[in-house]
Amino acid sequence: MRRILLWAARNEWLRERVPRLRFARRAVRRFMPGEDLPSALEAAAGLGSRRIGVVFTRLGENLVAISEADAVAAHYHTVLDEANARGLDAEVSVKLTQLGLDIDPETTFGHCRELAEHAERIGSAFWIDMEGSVYTDVTLDIYRRLLAEHPRSGICLQAYLRRTVGDVQQLLPMTPSIRLVKGAYDEPARIAFRSRADVDASFQSLSLLIAGRAREGGARLVLATHDSALIERIASFGGAIGIPPGVFEVQMLYGIRAGELARLSSQGYPARTLIAYGDYWYPWYMRRLAERPANVAFALRQLLP
Numbered sequence: 384m385r386r387i388l389l390w391a392a393r394n395e396w397l398r399e400r401v402p403r404l405r406f407a408r409r410a411v412r413r414f415m416p417g418e419d420l421p422s423a424l425e426a427a428a429g430l431g432s433r434r435i436g437v438v439f440t441r442l443g444e445n446l447v448a449i450s451e452a453d454a455v456a457a458h459y460h461t462v463l464d465e466a467n468a469r470g471l472d473a474e475v476s477v478k479l480t481q482l483g484l485d486i487d488p489e490t491t492f493g494h495c496r497e498l499a500e501h502a503e504r505i506g507s508a509f510w511i512d513m514e515g516s517v518y519t520d521v522t523l524d525i526y527r528r529l530l531a532e533h534p535r536s537g538i539c540l541q542a543y544l545r546r547t548v549g550d551v552q553q554l555l556p557m558t559p560s561i562r563l564v565k566g567a568y569d570e571p572a573r574i575a576f577r578s579r580a581d582v583d584a585s586f587q588s589l590s591l592l593i594a595g596r597a598r599e600g601g602a603r604l605v606l607a608t609h610d611s612a613l614i615e616r617i618a619s620f621g622g623a624i625g626i627p628p629g630v631f632e633v634q635m636l637y638g639i640r641a642g643e644l645a646r647l648s649s650q651g652y653p654a655r656t657l658i659a660y661g662d663y664w665y666p667w668y669m670r671r672l673a674e675r676p677a678n679v680a681f682a683l684r685q686l687l688p
């Protein structure tokens with residue numbers, strides 16, 4: 384089921400048609416407050432009153448014209464300004480293919496630099512999402528260049544990739560901000576752990592490796608997972624070697640296990656919700672279904688009146 388859903392996420396024919404179906408639009412509302420920025424800002428204000436920060440991401444990937452990337456960058460500058468004007472504790476996270484990586488990586492880097500500078504100026508942070516493995520090297524190259532100039536900028540790394548431990552070791556001397564995830568794409572066994580146990584073990588050991596540096600201020604660590612049992616196991620190992628819960632920042636996606644995030648926040652873990660919005664939600668939504676095929680039943684129930 385997971386492989387079929389990830390195949391469907393990449394299928395052009397479905398990508399054009401599914402978003403027009405009323406039941407699919409209803410189902411996706413579970414994972415995003417709306418398609419436009421005002422809906423996302425409103426949801427963020429509600430979370431802020433519960434002392435949970437946010438990360439905004441506007442859905443989109445693999446653009447075909449560089450002018451589209453310029454428009455996306457302009458949108459994120461607006462997001463930073465609007466969030467700042469409302470006093471929100473907000474950061475932004477962007478896919479590099481949404482900033483034109485497939486067309487012109489130097490333009491992409493230029494946009495990242497301006498967004499990171501803007502974010503830093505208002506006390507926020509600019510994050511880079513991690514996409515499929517064909518983009519890992521170029522994404523890391525751009526992040527290393529960005530980090531040298533903008534020390535608050537961050538990157539997402541995927542625990543399912545066998546290479547990630549080496550990538551973490553290379554980044555750690557640069558005081559990085561790392562958002563660790565399990566990984567959302569369909570990667571072959573040659574380069575990725577495929578079993579849940581192996582991915583969880585990798586997530587745990589990478590977290591503790593980064594936390595060792597984060598405790599001394601040499602990194603920022605985000606555990607971006609809904610697996611609260613895994614988070615608590617990592618924090619318990621960390622506690623045994625003197626790492627306080629405050630070092631383990633937790634992030635979850637809007638609409639998934641919000642109660643667990645609030646509970647972890649009340650226990651002293653810094654917490655943020657990633658709010659995705661926008662009309663290009665189809666591939667992103669299919670990856671969410673692939674993570675938990677039980678969600679397909681929820682989507683199909685929206686067919687009922």
Ligand code: FDA
Pocket residue numbers: 511512513514539541564565566567568607608609610611634635636639640657671672674675678
């Ligand atoms: P796992 O899949 O083991 O789920 C643990 C539990 O959480 C499940 O038992 C279930 O109860 C609940 N759960 C998980 N997913 C759910 C869903 N979709 N619906 C309902 N319940 C669900 N990936 C990537 O490759 N690049 C990226 O840049 C990012 N960025 C990112 C940011 C943030 C803030 C988060 C939380 C996640 C990402 N991801 C990502 C996605 C990540 O790689 C991964 O696919 C998902 O987080 C699902 O895996 P879990 O870690 O939650 O664990």
